Amino acid sequence: MRALLKLTVLVWMLMLVAGCAAPVAAPAAPAGDAAPAAGSDAAAPADLLADIQARGVLRISTDPAYPPQSELVADAQRPADTKCSGEERTASELTGFDIDVAAAIAAALGVEPCFVTPDWTLITGGSWAGRWDLSVGSMTITPERMTKLYFAQPYYTTPAAFFVHEANTTLAAPADLSGKKVGACAGCTYEFYLDGSLQIPGETIEFVVTDTEFTGYDTDTSALQDLALGDGVRLDGVLTALPTGAGFIANGNPLKQLGEPVYFEYLAPAIDKASPLDTTSFRAAVDAAVQALHADGTLKQLAEQYYGVDLANAAAAFDIAGLEQ
């Protein structure tokens, strides 16, 4: 009986270990690959940038659920000479604005981009355990995310702009909407702008529109549809993302943009704060790469290609050094 019990416990332990190093039917990355290569000198973690350049691969997370930022390619061919593992995806298997930007950053570092596709919550939560190096996922810089992630130089922005009905002639600038009926999606940054509580890291916001009669909607589109019913019928104006409003107008709805964007949300590459390797030089390299892509016009051109508008412009001026992180 004792022998049986001992055997049982032993097999049990073996199972757990076997489970950890599970043999996999499909091609899989070796488990040791993701483990820190720190060796015995645990006090000084190895440099992430040096690690990336040594393996010749930059691992980037993306969730291909959000066209045109990131989407799947139907009949993709994997290049035969790729260094990406079986669990990773090559740049040819995905397409979109984020994917092009990620590939351009990898090119600047002189390595091949390989993509992993975990759920969005797993990306924004941090603690990536060295499974991937960088997120290029149109992620807005927020104070909450800054507790888990480092942000690099933003590569584009989502401008927030007011829209009014085409027939309106009395409103000339966003400030004229103060005290009027304004709609936006509930719980979004737009609502916080209208109630004067919005804070965006690295940006000083001027609240030019105050004391509105606010209506919250489940989505931006519902608010725009209510505005399209007629000038002042249900709403006098809507605050939403510039591309959202522009797209709604492009679909033939009688709206127009009111003045310049009132603030920008900055979308930036992110790096894990809890990385097992030292990220200092890697962060500097990503900042430099994005700044160079701004300077040579690549990002402006890509933004115009995917969104029809230059959304990169304001991101180039963002002071990443001034962002306390």
Place this chain on the structure above:
Amino acid sequence: MTAARQDSDDYDLTQQAGQKAFARHLVQQRRRRALWHGLQIALVWAIMFAVMGIGLSLLNVDFAYVLENTNFVLLGLGFTIGISLASILIASAIALVGALMRLSSNAIAQGLSGFYVSLFRGTPLLIQIYIIYLGLPQIGQQLTALGYPQIGGLFVLTAIQAGILALSLNYGAYMTEIFRAGIQSVAQGQWQAAQALGMKRFQTLRLVILPQAVRIIIPAIGNQFIAMQKDSSLVSIVGIWEVTYRASRFARKDSKFMEMFLLAAAIYWVLTILSEWIQGRLEARMAESEKRS
């Protein structure tokens, strides 16, 4: 019965030839009835398919789009089947050990196994996948920081490893109960008889009890495997490109959600029908010893 009695009037049962002919007649009659019964079932299926077809035609689904992208989703079948197979094998091993511990008289073994079953049956599989994928590496990093990088590295699982581990542990817990029931279904007298023959407890288990328990366990494992093929879709959250991941992410491309979900559903269904067929053959094989020859 009454029909058979009336039929017998046509045969001269006092003669051997007549008896044989009547026997043939009865066999043929049984075959005809089985065939008719089968046809009726097939007819019900056909009607259900027709009803489903009408429902689908009301859905406004672009079937050309479905056909066009079937290959892309089918490419995920390797992961779906591979992960399910690996997980059911590991889960079976865990369940055997768990059941033996549960049935042992040792308090530590009983406690460990009971705790394991309670924990993994008591929490959702989806959350187990998140915790194993997200949580284990954090423990690993602490261990590495404490100066055990070899052990710490073991905790950093790839997406596939984390998925297989979560599925194995979850199904292992349910299957522990199946294995326990299977072992307990073997009459207590078998243990006593083996003991009387001078067999040790482990010998009894290996040579007498398990071979009999397996007949009950195997069909149940098949059932679990069929369920697991569908539950393996949950590992899509860690970014494995299996059937569900491919279907759901591709759907975003052209906003063809219903098309892609129906396609994924059809693939799983066909896979299940194939598995059921294999399970049926396995069960027939297991029942062989019960048959009168």
